[in-house]
Amino acid sequence: MTDQQTPVMEQTVQPGSPAPAAPKGPKKKKRRGKGKLIAGILVTAAVVVAVAVILWYFVFRETDQQGEVMTGTVEYGSIQSTVEGSGTTKARNSASVTPGTGTILELYVQEGDQVEAGQQLYKMDDTAAREAVTAAQESVDNAQKDLQAVYDKIAELTVKAPHSGNLREVADLKVGDTVNEGDTIATIVNDTKLRLSLYYSYAYEDQIKVGQTAQVSIPAIMDSRTGTVEKINKVRFVSPEGATHFEVVFVLDNPGTLTEGMEASAGLTASDGTPIYPYQNGKLEFYETTVVKAKASGPVEQFNLMNYGDVKAGQTMVQLGAKNTDEEIASKEEALKAAQEKLKTANDELAKYNATSPIAGTVLSCSLQEGAEVQSGQGISIADTTQMVVEITVDERNARYVKAGMMVNIDQYGTPYMGIVESVSMTASGENGVASVPAVVTVDNFDGSMIPGTYVSYSFVASESDNCLVVPIQAVKYVSFDNVTLPDTLDAAPSEGGDMGGMIDGEMLPEDGMTDGEMLPEDGMIEGEMLPADDGTVISDGSMAVPQRYSGGAFAKPLMSVAIPGGGVVVGGGSMDGSMGGTGSTDNAIVWVQSDEPPVNAILEPDPSWEQPKGFWAVPVTVGLNDNSQVEIVRGLSQGQVIFLGYQNPEQMYY
Structure with a gap:
């Protein structure tokens, strides 16, 4: 590629135009810009000097332009830490009564009335509600019986002596043996006393009395013991000779040498001294005999059984192992709890039909009408406004100063009251990074000027x-x-x-x-x-x-x-x-x-x-x-x- 040459354009001279002048040498620049540069430097220097002067004047210059020094004096005085805030009033005691479903037959109160605790407020037909209470009570009774039956079964695992006596016919048991419900454990005989049953002619009916003493003759020991008439049974026993007799039961102490089956007779004396004899001899019997049977099933854990061994009333004879009854007990208890809750609900519902005032106070509102059907949300509001409560919150850093019994100034739209701190909570609640401690202030309101639900301001010296x-x-x-x-x-x-x-x-x-x-x-x-x-x-x-x-x-x-x-x-x-x-x-x-x-x-x-x-x-x-x-x-x-x-x-x- 050859170097390109810049083309030369031909200049055309218009007719009549002067011929171009011959080219001259390089033209020299004029030196006017030097003066402007010097002027700019002078202006900049002036600005710098001005700024320096301003800085010195307003910043570095020592002057009294900060203003006059204000001073004070350390003095003795007093100072208080006061906590202020606002809260809502409410009656110390209040209650709301809501009727059941139905028609108000009679209405006994209206707004502004003073009522006493227990005073009836209205009357409604409560037949269905009473029936519901009766059914709920039956459920509770049945649940209690079921639970008690489980506990009784557990108690019966311990076989105890029903009375004192001597053991006979003892079952052969070992630890680990299984005892089933109804199995005989032993027979207990009370041989400390003996009974004797004899028959006497009705001719002596008026001569024999309960408590009368007699001499009981026992041929086996060739001796007699003093007995007492325990019972007289007016039966009709006819002897082969055709005479009728009644039964007399004697009781006598056993010195330890007498036993059941011994022949014996008892002689009595009539009021005129005539001896009275029975128709025939009888046989001594143990005063009390009981066959002890198991009432529950389970393995033998321990026993205290021995033929002819003496036992005391309530003494444990056999201890059976308990089955796993925890689940059964829990089920019965849960059923009882559910039945009790239904009963409470039924009673609460019944109370709505013929409600009485739960507290003494003033009827604040009554939306019921006699003869009208009860609508949702209707009811009676009662409050004891003689003493009001203001719930306040105190910052955690001042809670240490708030004590029960402190006086609190209360103001409600210009009306002053005096309150007392009743209680201070031991638990704080946090909000927005600051914890507060609740406290309760009580205010006497005997004249009723403070209305529940209104705002008040309070203050007290912490x-x-x-x-x-x-x-x-x-x-x-x-x-x-x-x-x-x-x-x-x-x-x-x-x-x-x-x-x-x-x-x-x-x-x-x-x-x-x-x-x-x-x-x-x-x-x-x-x-x-x-x-x-x-x-x-x-x-x-x-x-x-x-x-x-x-x-x-x-x-x-x-x-x-x-x-x-x-x-x-x-x-x-x-x-x-x-x-x-x-x-x-x-x-x-x-x-x-x-x-x-x-x-x-x-x-x-x-x-x-x-x-x-x-x-x-x-x-x-x-x-x-x-x-x-x-x-x-x-x-x-x-x-x-x-x-x-x-x-x-x-x-x-x-x-």
């Missing part, structure tokens, strides 16, 4: 300090002690009233960084939320002021507040380590104190970021209670010290 050192709330700054050296002593200079020694409400502040058993958070937040101020103000270091508003309509002002790591405060308690800080990353409270010489407890080299005001020294303090305007100083300051509050100028006030 804690207070009297005759304590206080400063304006803006005087306390919360800072970090990470990069400063604390003084050897953190106590304030001696003053009247002295130092409270790190105590709040008379209690020593904990030294382990814990409040109510929990470590204080290090991020200035409690359960993820920065503690807001009651009035929304922000301390100059960016942390929020106190107190905090709570869920459930309750908030505190003022509250106990103590600086915690990371900024913010703990309300209702707090933890300072006693030395107001130390090494490590912690946030603490300081107050700027005006003095020519540094106080003994001043921080000599404060952090530059604290922006130390001229003529003031940073003094670490321990704070106690605070409200919206002032803070209690527990340690660090003395009465009369002048303190820094902030700057003020005509246009703006800031701290």
Whole structure:
């Protein structure tokens, strides 16, 4: 490929046009741009100088344009921690009565009536309801019998002696043998006494009485024993001679030498001394004989059987092993429970047909009409409004101050009442990162002016300090002690009233960084939320002021507040380590104190970021209670010290 050459276009000269001039040499540029460059440099330099002047004037120049320094004084005063909130009233005792299905035959009350407990409210036809109760009661009775039968079977596995006596005809048993229901275990004879049955002529009918003594002759021992007439049976026994006789039963003690089958006779004496003899002799019998049979089946676990062995009444003779009856018992108990629930439901339904008032009080509402069919949702509402209840919730950090018996100020649209804390729950509930403790406040309402279901506001003093050192709330700054050296002593200079020694409400502040058993958070937040101020103000270091508003309509002002790591405060308690800080990353409270010489407890080299005001020294303090305007100083300051509050100028006030 050959290099391409740029074509040359021929120039055509129009007729009459002047001929082109001969080419000249290179044309030289003019030097006007140099002047513009110099002008731009001068303008830029002027701007830089102006900015420098502005920065010096507004930033680096020492001036009083921050505004006038505002100061305050450490003084003695009093401060309270008050909890406020709102709640809904309700009657302490209330009840609702709902009729059954049917027609109201008679209605005895209307709205506004006063009723007594047990007073009948209306009348309905309850025939069907009563029949349902009767059927349910029968089911309960049958279920109880079935369950008792199971327990009786279990009890019968233990074979006991029905009475004292001597064993005869004992069954041959071994451990492990199976005994079936109905098997004979043994025969028990009560041979401590003997019976004798004899027949006497009716001619002596009036001469023989129960309890009369007789001499019982026993030929076998050639002796006699004293017996007693136990029973007289007016039977008709005819002898071969044609005489009629009645039966007399004697009983006598057995000295241990007599036995059944011995022949015996008994002689009596008539009232005139004439002897009375029986028709013929009889035979001695054991006083009581019982054949013991098993009433349940099972293997022999243990036995105490021996022919002619003596036993006492209730003594265990044989113990049979129990079958697995747990499942059967559980089934019977479940059936009984279901029957009892049906009976309760039936009784509750019956009560709806001829209802009586469950409490004494006022009929608040009655939607029933005599002669009308009962509609769904209709009924009668009764309440005892002489005493009302307000359920409140108190933030967990103030719950420690709420005690049963505390007085509570109640206000309902300008009408004041006095309430009393009746109870405080031991269980807290959480919401939005803040836990609340329920409490119940009772209010006397004898005149009935407080209506159930209406809103009221309440307030009470949770804690207070009297005759304590206080400063304006803006005087306390919360800072970090990470990069400063604390003084050897953190106590304030001696003053009247002295130092409270790190105590709040008379209690020593904990030294382990814990409040109510929990470590204080290090991020200035409690359960993820920065503690807001009651009035929304922000301390100059960016942390929020106190107190905090709570869920459930309750908030505190003022509250106990103590600086915690990371900024913010703990309300209702707090933890300072006693030395107001130390090494490590912690946030603490300081107050700027005006003095020519540094106080003994001043921080000599404060952090530059604290922006130390001229003529003031940073003094670490321990704070106690605070409200919206002032803070209690527990340690660090003395009465009369002048303190820094902030700057003020005509246009703006800031701290």
